[in-house]
Amino acid sequence: MSVVDAAEIERVFREESGRAVAVLVRVFGDIDLAEEAVQEAFVVAVRRWPSAGLPASPAGWIITTARNRAIDRLRRESSRDERQAQAHLLHAESEPTEKRPVSDDRLRLIFTCCHPALAPNARVALTLRLLGGLQTPEIARAFLVPEATVAQRLVRAKQKIRAANIPYRVPSAAELTDRLKSVLAVIYLIFNEGYTSLTGDALVREDLCAEAVRLGRLLAELMPDEGEVLGLLALMLLAQSRRAARTSADGALVVLADQDRGLWDRTLIAEGQAIVRRCLRRNQPGPYQIQAAVSAVHSDAPTAANTDWGQILELYDQLIAIAPTPVIALNRAVAVAEVGGSAAALDALDGLPLDRYHLFHATRADLLRRLERNAEAAEAYAVAIELATNAAERDFLQRRRREVLAK
Amino acid sequence: MTQYLLSVYLVEGEPTRTEDETQRAYKQVDAFNAELQAAGSWVFAGGLHPPATATVVRMQNGELLTTDGPFAETKEQIGGFWVITAPDLDAALALAAKASEACGGPVEVRPFQEEPEG
Numbered sequence: 001m002s003v004v005d006a007a008e009i010e011r012v013f014r015e016e017s018g019r020a021v022a023v024l025v026r027v028f029g030d031i032d033l034a035e036e037a038v039q040e041a042f043v044v045a046v047r048r049w050p051s052a053g054l055p056a057s058p059a060g061w062i063i064t065t066a067r068n069r070a071i072d073r074l075r076r077e078s079s080r081d082e083r084q085a086q087a088h089l090l091h092a093e094s095e096p097t098e099k100r101p102v103s104d105d106r107l108r109l110i111f112t113c114c115h116p117a118l119a120p121n122a123r124v125a126l127t128l129r130l131l132g133g134l135q136t137p138e139i140a141r142a143f144l145v146p147e148a149t150v151a152q153r154l155v156r157a158k159q160k161i162r163a164a165n166i167p168y169r170v171p172s173a174a175e176l177t178d179r180l181k182s183v184l185a186v187i188y189l190i191f192n193e194g195y196t197s198l199t200g201d202a203l204v205r206e207d208l209c210a211e212a213v214r215l216g217r218l219l220a221e222l223m224p225d226e227g228e229v230l231g232l233l234a235l236m237l238l239a240q241s242r243r244a245a246r247t248s249a250d251g252a253l254v255v256l257a258d259q260d261r262g263l264w265d266r267t268l269i270a271e272g273q274a275i276v277r278r279c280l281r282r283n284q285p286g287p288y289q290i291q292a293a294v295s296a297v298h299s300d301a302p303t304a305a306n307t308d309w310g311q312i313l314e315l316y317d318q319l320i321a322i323a324p325t326p327v328i329a330l331n332r333a334v335a336v337a338e339v340g341g342s343a344a345a346l347d348a349l350d351g352l353p354l355d356r357y358h359l360f361h362a363t364r365a366d367l368l369r370r371l372e373r374n375a376e377a378a379e380a381y382a383v384a385i386e387l388a389t390n391a392a393e394r395d396f397l398q399r400r401r402r403e404v405l406a407k
Numbered sequence: 408m409t410q411y412l413l414s415v416y417l418v419e420g421e422p423t424r425t426e427d428e429t430q431r432a433y434k435q436v437d438a439f440n441a442e443l444q445a446a447g448s449w450v451f452a453g454g455l456h457p458p459a460t461a462t463v464v465r466m467q468n469g470e471l472l473t474t475d476g477p478f479a480e481t482k483e484q485i486g487g488f489w490v491i492t493a494p495d496l497d498a499a500l501a502l503a504a505k506a507s508e509a510c511g512g513p514v515e516v517r518p519f520q521e522e523p524e525g
Contacts, residue, residue, distance in 0.1 A: 117496055164518040165409040167495035175497070 004049040013042050016059045017133035022105035023063050025112075025168060028070060029091040031130065031158050037066035044069070067092070106131065107222045108168050110215075114183040115166050122157035123186045125150055131218075132211045142208045143193060180223075184232050184288065187215045191236050195243075196390065209240060220275075227282050231289030234275035238295035241268035253392040257304040269299045290319040309338035326352045330360055333367075342370040358387035362397055365404075374404045410450060410492050410519040411499040415512050417486035419458075428511075435509040443491060448502060454487035486512070490519075 017038055024034035041062045055061035071092055077085035113126040124143075128134045136154065140147040160166065171179040194208030216233040223229045245259035254260075276296040279289045294315050301307040316332035329352055337345035346367050354360035365380035381401035388394045424432070436454075443449040458477040465472045477484055489506060493499040499516055507514040 115496075117500065163520075164411075164499075164516075165495045167497050171497070 004054050006046065006050075008054075009042070009045050009049055012054070012058045013038075013045070013062070014133040016062055018106060018109075018131040019059050020062045020066060021130050021133075022109040024066055024070070025109055025130075026105050027067060027092050027095045028088050029095075029168070030088055031161060033070060033088060034066075035130070037070035038062065040069045041066040104170070104222075106218065107170050110183055110219065111170055111179060112161065112166060112168050114179075114186045115161075116179070116182050117164065117166060118157050118160065119153070120186075120189075122153045123182070124189055125153045126157050127186050127215070128190065128211065129154060131215060134211070138207075142205065180226065180228065183219065184228060187212050187219065188232060188236070188288075190215070191239070195239060206243075209236075209243070212236060213240060227279055227284045228286040228288045230275050230279055231286060231292045234272045234279070234292035235288055235295060237268045237272035237275070238292060238299055241265040241272065241299065247392065251392065253396040255396070256298065259304075261302065264299070272296060273299060285318065285322070287319060287323045290315050290322075294319075307338070309335055313339050326354050327357070330354060330357075330363060334363060337367055337370070342367040346371070356387060358384045358389075358393070358397075360384075361387065365397075365400070369400070369404050372407070374407045377404045408492050408494060409496075409499070409521075410490060411496075411503075412515075412517045412519060413489040413491060413499075413503050413506050414485050414515045414517070415487045415506070415510050416483045416515065417458075417512065419482040419484065424511075432509070432511050435511075439505055439509040442505070443489070443502070448491045448493060450490040450492055452487070452489040455485060458484040 020038045020041070021031075021034050024037050025031055028034055028037070044065055045062070049055075071089065074085045074089040074092070078089050109130060110127065113130055114123045118126070125139055128139050128142075129136065134142075136150050137147050140150045143150070170176075191209055191212030194205045194210075194212065213233070213236050216229075216236050219229050220233045241264050242256075242259060244265070245261070245263035246254055248254055272292065273296045276289070276292050279285070279292070294312050297308050297312050297315070313332070313335040316328070316335050320328050320332055330349065333345045333348040336348050346364070349360070349364055349367070352360060361380050361384035365377045365384055368374075368377035368380055378401055381397050381404065385394055385397045385401065388397060440449065440452060443452075461477040463474045463476070463478045465474075487510070491499065491502055493502060496516070496518075499518075503514045503516045
C-alpha cells in the first residue's frame with residue numbers, strides 16, 4: 001500500500017474531478033450539486049485515503065462516493081418536502097451511473113461550458129473550473145482579474161444554464177461545426193493566455209498552457225475524426241515545444257528567428273508533426289490545421305535560414321482563402337517578405353485595418369528596418385511600443401528601436 | 408419543457424419599412440406562427456402598437472400615478488413577442504432564428520421562471 005499524502009490527494013482530485021463532475025452533472029442534472037458532491041468526496045478522501053491507501057480506481061471511487069453522499073443528502077431534504085431535492089433525486093434514480101462511457105459525459109460538459117449563449121469569458125472560466133478542476137482563485141490569478149469577478153462570472157453562467165435550460169449534450173451533426181468552433185476557441189484562448197502573456201505569475205501561466213493542451217488532448221481523444229480538433233492540438237504542441245527558447249535567461253523575449261533551436265522540445269515536435277501529417281492525409285483543411293502545418297514547417301528547419309518559406313507562403317495562401325482575416329493577412333505578409341522581399345511585404349500590409357494592433361506596426365517596422373528606411377522604422381516601432389501591453393514584447397521593440405535610431 | 412419569451416425589438420429612428428416590406432413580414436410571421444402551432448411550440452404571440460401608445464401606471468403609497476409613453480426611456484422598444492415552449496435553449500434559439508428571419512429584426516430569448524406548482 002502506497003503512502004497517500006495531502007498533496008497526492010489534491011493531485012488525484014485535480015486530475016479526476018473533470019470526469020467526476022461530468023458524470024454527476026448528468027446524474028443529477030445540476031452543476032452546483034455535482035460540484036458540491038465532488039467536494040464532499042474530497043473531504044472523505046482526505047480523511048480516509050491516508051490510512052486506507054489509494055483506491056484501485058480513484059475516478060470510480062470519487063464518482064461513487066460523491067453520488068452516494070449527494071443521494072443521502074437529497075433523501076434527507078426530500079423527506080422534508082423540498083421539491084428541488086425531490087426533482088434531483090428523481091433525476092438521479094432514473095440515470096444509471098454507468099449508462100454510457102464516461103468520456104461522453106465530459107464531451108457533453110465541454111459543449112455546455114462553451115455554449116454560445118454564455119459570455120466568452122464565462123465559457124473560459126466554466127471550462128477551467130468544471131473540466132480543468134481549477135479553483136476560482138487559480139483562475140483569477142491566471143487571468144489577472146479579481147477573484148470576486150471570476151466567482152461572479154461562474155455564478156451567473158451557472159444560473160443561466162439552469163434558468164434558460166442550456167442543454168447538456170453533444171450538438172447534432174447539423175450544429176456541430178459551429179458549436180465546435182466555440183469549444184476550440186475557448187481552448188485556444190486558454191492556451192494563448194498562458195503562452196503570450198509573460199506578465200503575472202509564471203507558474204500559473206505555464207499551468208494554463210498545460211491545461212489547454214490537456215483539454216486539447218481530451219477533445220482529440222473524444223472526437224478523433226474532427227480535423228480541426230487535431231489541428232488545434234498539433235498547433236498547441238508545436239508552440240509549446242518552443243517554450244524554453246522563447247525567453248532568454250533574463251526573461252527577455254526571443255523571436256523565432258533568433259531562438260536556440262537546440263532548446264526546442266523534440267518529443268512535442270515529433271508528436272505535433274505526426275498529427276499534422278495525419279491531418280494532411282485526411283485532407284479536410286481548416287484554419288487550425290493550416291496554422292499547425294505552418295508551425296510544423298518552422299519545426300522542420302534546423303536553422304532559421306533553412307526555413308522553407310515557399311511552403312509557408314503556400315499554406316498562408318490556402319489559409320487566407322478560407323479565413324480572410326486581417327491578422328492572417330499580416331502573418332502572410334511575413335512569409336511574403338521572405339519569399340518576395342520586404343518591399344512586396346510592405347505592399348501586402350498596405351490598407352490592412354489593424355491600426356490598433358501592435359504587431360501590425362512591429363511587422364511594418366521590421367520591414368522598414370530591413371529596407372534601411374530607418375527613420376520610418378523608428379516611427380513604426382514607437383507606435384508598436386505604445387500599443388503593446390506585454391512588458392517583454394515592449395522591451396524587445398524598444399531594443400530594436402534603439403538599434404535603428406543608432407544607424 | 409421551458410417557456411421562453413421571444414421579444415422583437417424596434418429601434419426608434421430606423422428607416423420605416425415600405426408597405427410591401429411590411430406586408431411581406433406579416434405573411435412570413437403568419438407562416439412562422441402556423442409552424443409553431445403545428446409543432447406544439449406555440450403558447451401566445453402578438454404585435455404591439457407603437458411605444459407612443461403606451462401608458463405607465465404605478466401605485467405609490469395608495470396613490471395612482473399615470474404617465475404617458477413607455478416606461479423605459481430608450482430608443483429600443485418591444486414591438487411584438489412570442490411565448491413559446493421548447494425542450495431546451497438550443498431548440499428555443501433555433502425557433503428564435505426563424506422568428507428573426509420572419510419578422511426581419513433581432514429577437515431576444517428569455518426563459519420564464521418555472522410555474523410554482525400547486
